[in-house]
Amino acid sequence: MHPAPSVILFTTLSGLGFGYLVFLATGAVALSGWAAFFAWGLGYGLAVAGLMASTFHLGNPQRALKAFTQWRSSWLSREAWTSCAALFALAPMALSDWLDLGLPRPIGWAGAVLALATVGCTAMIYTQLKTVPRWNHWTTPASFFAFALAGGAVLAGQGWLASGLCLSLGLALVLQFRLGDHQFAARGETMGSATGLGGIGPVRVFEQPHTGPNYLMREMIHVVGRRHARKLRLIALLCAALVPAVLCALLPPMVAAVTAGALHLTGALAARWLFFAEAEHVVGLYYGMR
Amino acid sequence: MTCLPGKTAKSLGLVIDLDTCVGCQACVTACKGWNDRGAELLPDENPYGPEPSGVFLNRVHSYEVTPPDGPAWIVNFPRSCLHCEDAPCVTVCPTGASLKRAEDGIVLVNEDACIGCGLCAWACPYGAREMDEARGVMKKCTLCVDRIYDESLPPEDRQPACVRTCPTGARHFGDLADPDSAVSRLVAEREGYALMPGMGTKPVNRYLPPRRKGPGAAPVLAPLEGKATGLAGWLDRMLGKL
Ligand code: SF4
Ligand code: SF4
Numbered sequence: 001m002h003p004a005p006s007v008i009l010f011t012t013l014s015g016l017g018f019g020y021l022v023f024l025a026t027g028a029v030a031l032s033g034w035a036a037f038f039a040w041g042l043g044y045g046l047a048v049a050g051l052m053a054s055t056f057h058l059g060n061p062q063r064a065l066k067a068f069t070q071w072r073s074s075w076l077s078r079e080a081w082t083s084c085a086a087l088f089a090l091a092p093m094a095l096s097d098w099l100d101l102g103l104p105r106p107i108g109w110a111g112a113v114l115a116l117a118t119v120g121c122t123a124m125i126y127t128q129l130k131t132v133p134r135w136n137h138w139t140t141p142a143s144f145f146a147f148a149l150a151g152g153a154v155l156a157g158q159g160w161l162a163s164g165l166c167l168s169l170g171l172a173l174v175l176q177f178r179l180g181d182h183q184f185a186a187r188g189e190t191m192g193s194a195t196g197l198g199g200i201g202p203v204r205v206f207e208q209p210h211t212g213p214n215y216l217m218r219e220m221i222h223v224v225g226r227r228h229a230r231k232l233r234l235i236a237l238l239c240a241a242l243v244p245a246v247l248c249a250l251l252p253p254m255v256a257a258v259t260a261g262a263l264h265l266t267g268a269l270a271a272r273w274l275f276f277a278e279a280e281h282v283v284g285l286y287y288g289m290r
Numbered sequence: 291m292t293c294l295p296g297k298t299a300k301s302l303g304l305v306i307d308l309d310t311c312v313g314c315q316a317c318v319t320a321c322k323g324w325n326d327r328g329a330e331l332l333p334d335e336n337p338y339g340p341e342p343s344g345v346f347l348n349r350v351h352s353y354e355v356t357p358p359d360g361p362a363w364i365v366n367f368p369r370s371c372l373h374c375e376d377a378p379c380v381t382v383c384p385t386g387a388s389l390k391r392a393e394d395g396i397v398l399v400n401e402d403a404c405i406g407c408g409l410c411a412w413a414c415p416y417g418a419r420e421m422d423e424a425r426g427v428m429k430k431c432t433l434c435v436d437r438i439y440d441e442s443l444p445p446e447d448r449q450p451a452c453v454r455t456c457p458t459g460a461r462h463f464g465d466l467a468d469p470d471s472a473v474s475r476l477v478a479e480r481e482g483y484a485l486m487p488g489m490g491t492k493p494v495n496r497y498l499p500p501r502r503k504g505p506g507a508a509p510v511l512a513p514l515e516g517k518a519t520g521l522a523g524w525l526d527r528m529l530g531k532l
Contacts, residue, residue: 001412059406059426066403067384070292076409077384128382130489131415189415189486191353195367196483196497197308201357206364209318209349212342216417219408282486283417286351286369 001132002222003276006057011122012272014050015144016265017043018086018115019152025093025108025115029156036097042155044087044094047115051083075128079121086114119148126275133187134279139176146172147240147268154244154260157253162260163245170241173271177233184280184290194285205288220281221289232274240267292383294376295392301467302394302433303373303494304453305476309501311460313352313366317452321348321370324434324451333424345420347371347431348452355500365500368461370452371418371431372485372493373397379410379419379430387428395467395494396435401427415489438463466494 021043023029031039055061070077090111096103123144126135150169153162191205192198244260244267251259280290325347326332334344348370356362373390377397380388387404390397399410399419406426411419419430434450437443447454453461464473473496476482482496518526 057407059408059421059423060404063385063403063405066386067405067407069386070384073292073294073381074384076382076407080384125382125409128378129413130378131413188488193486193488194415195351195353195365196485196499197353197355197365197367200355200363200500202355204354204356205351206354207352209351209369210346214343214349215345215420215423216411219411219421220417281412282415282489286417 001276001279001281002219003273004057006053008269008272008276010050010054010057011144011275012050012147012265012268013046013053014083015119015122015148016151016155016268017046017048017050018083018118019148019150020155021047021086021090021115021152022112022149023152023156023158024097025090025112027105027108028158031097032100033098036094040094040097047083047087075121075124079118079125082114082118082121086111086118089114116145116148119144130187131282132279133183133282134180135275136187137179137183139172139179143169143172143176143271147271150241150244151261151264151268154248154264155257157257158248159253159256160249162248162256166241166245166248166260166264170237170245173233173237173241180278187282189282189285191285191288194282208287216283217287217289221284221287222277223289226277229274229278232270236267236271236274238267239263240271292380292386292388294380294390298375298390298392298395298467300394300465301373301375301494302396302438302464303466303473303496304370304433304450305462305464305466305473305482305496305498306368307460307462307480307498308365308367309460309498310458311350311366311368311456312458313350313364314457315350316455316457317368317461318346318348318350320451320455321431322346324437325429325432330424331422332429333422335423345422345429347418347420347429349417357502360503363500363503368452369416369418370495371397371414371433372416372491372495373431373433375492375494376490378413378415378489378491382409382413384409394465396433397430398432398435399428399430401425404428415486415491416493433463466496 024040024043055064067077067080071081092103093108123141127140130136146169150165153165191203195203197203244264247260248256284290322332332345336342351367353365353367354362355365373395377390380390385403385405387400388410404427419428422429438448449463453463462473464471466474477496480498482498484493
């Protein structure tokens with residue numbers, strides 16, 4: 001699949017933002033006054049920046065409000081609802097921390113649940129697609145949740161907890177890479193089943209339907225980036241998970257939050273780029289390309 | 291509404307005969323002509339430049355299939371929306387722009403509601419949806435909904451443009467929910483099949499397989515035994531003796 005910058009930024013930044021908001025909302029970091037203002041500002045900033053980035057992917061962003069209508073069937077619509085609900089529900093807690101209003105913590109817990117639900121809906125937008133076997137697997141939501149929690153814990157300076165979550169993220173990534181490599185073949189679709197001609201004998205492309213590439217090929221068949229997949233997997237694993245795990249365990253919270261946070265974001269972007277670039281859509285079978 | 295209607299009163303769709311399709315691309319052109327209407331509704335980017343690219347609702351592939359007992363066959367393969375019963379392109383749509391009609395099962399995009407997120411194109415296994423990047427809305431086969439019910443057209447024209455134009459009669463249009471319809475009988479007779487049933491989309495359209503050609507029908511020709519005459523013949527005989 002085409003790794004469009006808008007969707008990479010959308011999933012990475014909003015995932016990190018909502019993950020961080022979970023830690024702020026549950027009171028895992030006790031902040032008040034201006035420190036709380038900036039921390040909540042960072043969480044809201046990341047989440048909102050991600051959501052804004054997603055609108056750059058749209059052909060008609062001025063109609064984006066219509067995306068709230070189909071929550072009964074569509075994960076994308078559910079994501080629109082949960083993200084807005086989370087940002088709305090967390091506002092009292094943010095104000096309370098900033099202005100020392102002393103609101104009870106459980107108010108924040110509700111917001112935290114909505115923030116996690118948002119991450120889950122984002123993951124399901126991709127997981128639901130049977131057409132992309134690499135995504136259509138439990139490792140997709142597992143890695144989205146692992147990214148949100150690990151990234152949130154790193155930014156929130158959670159020390160050993162952050163280290164542990166980073167290591168779980170590492171495990172989720174390894175599983176996602178490893179199992180993902182087999183999913184297309186396991187789904188069992190081939191040029192033979194795509195055309196229904198496989199029962200006669202081996203099928204080969206004789207001639208493409210058009211002399212030039214088209215939207216389908218640009219969007220669903222992305223081969224350029226796969227060349228460096230191995231190196232990028234290593235970069236993602238080291239930057240997003242393993243090195244931050246060490247930094248969070250050894251450095252003082254504030255220093256760890258900044259250094260490990262920056263490193264984690266770099267790794268997360270690399271991982272998300274791969275998430276798209278490595279995903280193969282079954283429509284490629286018609287073109288003899290994946 | 292992007293929830294599926296469940297059982298539809300009719301299941302209008304196409305039956306495509308891979309035995310008769312000659313890959314002439316007439317259906318591609320007719321589709322483009324009817325749906326573009328000269329108003330760039332199916333735009334072509336850079337049509338006369340070095341890298342032309344355009345939106346098509348129907349594309350004709352060509353495959354080479356090699357049976358175990360004979361030479362390869364060329365199979366021309368038109369690919370367009372199959373108006374699936376369990377259309378994943380409809381349920382993923384966040385805006386309600388994608389819909390499946392309860393009355394005839396046609397899957398359509400309401401362009402006024404489409405935000406151009408492209409998710410429906412990702413959800414379709416068959417590559418049946420293409421984005422109009424100029425307008426930012428999704429395009430797909432409408433089964434010529436604006437022809438088939440138009441009573442101002444002569445009856446023979448009240449069918450999809452691709453079906454109407456096909457010079458070999460390889461495309462058939464009708465109600466596949468009715469077991470007695472001509473298309474359903476054709477499917478039963480010729481063992482028509484669905485594409486990628488494993489994707490769970492339950493396509494309405496059916497493909498009729500190319501007919502088996504017997505092993506003796508097209509024997510591989512033995513190389514011609516050339517017998518040279520004249521000067522070449524004399525040279526041939528002389529050189530043979532050396
Ligand atoms: S062929 Fe594709 S676009 Fe058409 S109904 Fe099926 S899934 Fe949707
Ligand atoms: S591109 Fe349009 S029709 Fe397709 S899912 Fe998005 S809003 Fe719906």
